[in-house]
Amino acid sequence: MPRRKDEYVCLGLMSGTSLDGVDLCCVRFQLAALGDFEVLAAETRAYPEAWRTRLKDAFEAEGSESLEIQDLHLAYGEYLGGLVHSFLEDNRSNLPMGEVDLIASHGHTVHHRPDLGVTVQVGCGAAIQRVTGITTVSNFREQDVKLGGQGAPLVPIGDELLFDGHEVCLNLGGIANLSFRDDGGSRIAFDVVPVNLVLNHYAAKLGLPYDAAGASARTGTTCPSLLANLNGLDFYDQVGPKSLGYEFVVSTVLPLLGASKDLTVEDVLSTFTEHAACQISRTLKKTGKSKVLVTGGGAYNTYLIERVALSGFEVCVPENKIVEFKEALIFALLGVLRVEGRNNCLASVTGADRDHCSGELYE
Incomplete structure (x- = not known):
């Protein structure tokens, strides 16, 4: 049943493909003026190595119905x-448990093949609610996938x-995606290119969690033939x-990069x-827009931004909370729209048969 409240405090949870950790962003929304949201608290909880490995290995599991995936x-x-409990406890002065109306969890994507009608995000909502x-x-x-859409973004x-005050919103996460309003007024969006999924993979070969500010890439030499193959x-x-999805990186991108044996890690970066x-x-360039809001971890990659x-x-990098937590913030919004019975998936973006209100509700 829609709540029909004037105000919600919602905690958005986001785990991206780069496996940096779980972003938690608690937001106060006024339904009459959604753009005047207030971020009450936000932080990233890094994964312990055991969880990072388990989520990464889940990609190799056979099918969404396997016992391994269900477990x-x-x-x-x-x-x-448990992370939510800890987060609320640590922020008790601002976020007493009873004040949070709703949790909206993206989960972690382990399979994404919309061409086969498959997308799997682990993270049982019933378990989150129970805990x-x-x-x-x-x-x-x-x-969205069942309605013929991509299920993303x-x-x-x-x-x-x-x-909506920005012409283009560009997110530089594990995968870069962008959205903009076309000349007819419809919101258009799609994934563009893998970014941190690949850069972090090669930074790890240098003993680094990521290529901070693109410093290692800046010292390398671009290989024209490899660049042409990638762009093709x-x-x-x-x-x-x-x-x-991660599948594209594993099946297509990494083998192409790995075939260039004579390049240093810095050259590949x-x-x-x-x-x-x-x-x-x-x-x-194809959008015809020039003013770009850039968020996601890649917004701190100054070398990439310079290129x-x-x-x-005209690139705008906003305050850190928006750079780092925009996706978790927006999933909090998706949760509010779901309990209000309002559409939170746009057919113009995903290619689904229609706009719709998506998400499984546990209370």
């Missing part, structure tokens, strides 16, 4: 519930309702709603950073 789904939901005692919304993507509804991948010529900048710039800005775009 992970429940255990990860309980883990997320926390707080109404929980989860599994936002599956319904879902963040553009937030771009539309919370950040079929995905970049696809039109219409499209999305990327340089070449892939240039590739990401090329694809982002190429896509931005994109060279194409003449």
Whole structure:
């Protein structure tokens, strides 16, 4: 049943493909003016190595119905519930347990093949609700895939309702995606290119969690032939709603990079950073827009941002809370829209048969 409240305090949970950790963002929304949201508390809880390994290995599990995936789904939901308890306890002065109306959890994507009608995010919403005692919304993507959509990206509804003052919203996470309003007034969005999924993989070969500010890429030398091969991948010529998953990186990108045996790690980082900048710039040019809001961990990669800005775009990097927690913030919004019975998935973005209200509700 829709709540029909004037105000919600919602805790958004987001785990991205780069496996940095879980972003938790607690937000106060006024339904009459969603754009005037207030971030009450936000932080990232890094994964213990055991959880990082378990989530990464889940990609190799056979099918969404396997016992391994089902066990992970429940255990990860309980883990997320524990994180919520800890987060609320640590922020007790600002966020007493009774004040949080709702949890909205993205879960962690272990399979994403919308072309096969499959998308799997682990993190059982019923388990989160049971551990926390707080109404929980989860599994936002599956319904969209069943309606013929890509199940991603879902963040553009937030771009539309919370950040409509920017011509283009570009998120640089494990995978880069962008959204904008076309000349007809419809919100358009799609995945553009892998970013941190690949850069973090190669930074790890240098003993680093990530390539801070793109410093290692800056010292490397771009390989023209590898760059041409990357830019020639079929995905970049696809039109219409499209999305990327870890599968694309493992099956297509990493083998291509690994075949270049004579390159140093820094050279690979340089070449892939240039590739990401090329694809982002190429896509931005097609939008016909010039003012770009950049969020996600890649917004701190100054070398990548410099390479994109060279194409003449006006790049805006907002305050840190928005840079780091925009996706968790918007999933909090998706949860509010779900309990209010309002559409939170846009067909113009995902390619689904219609706009719809998605997410499984546990209370």
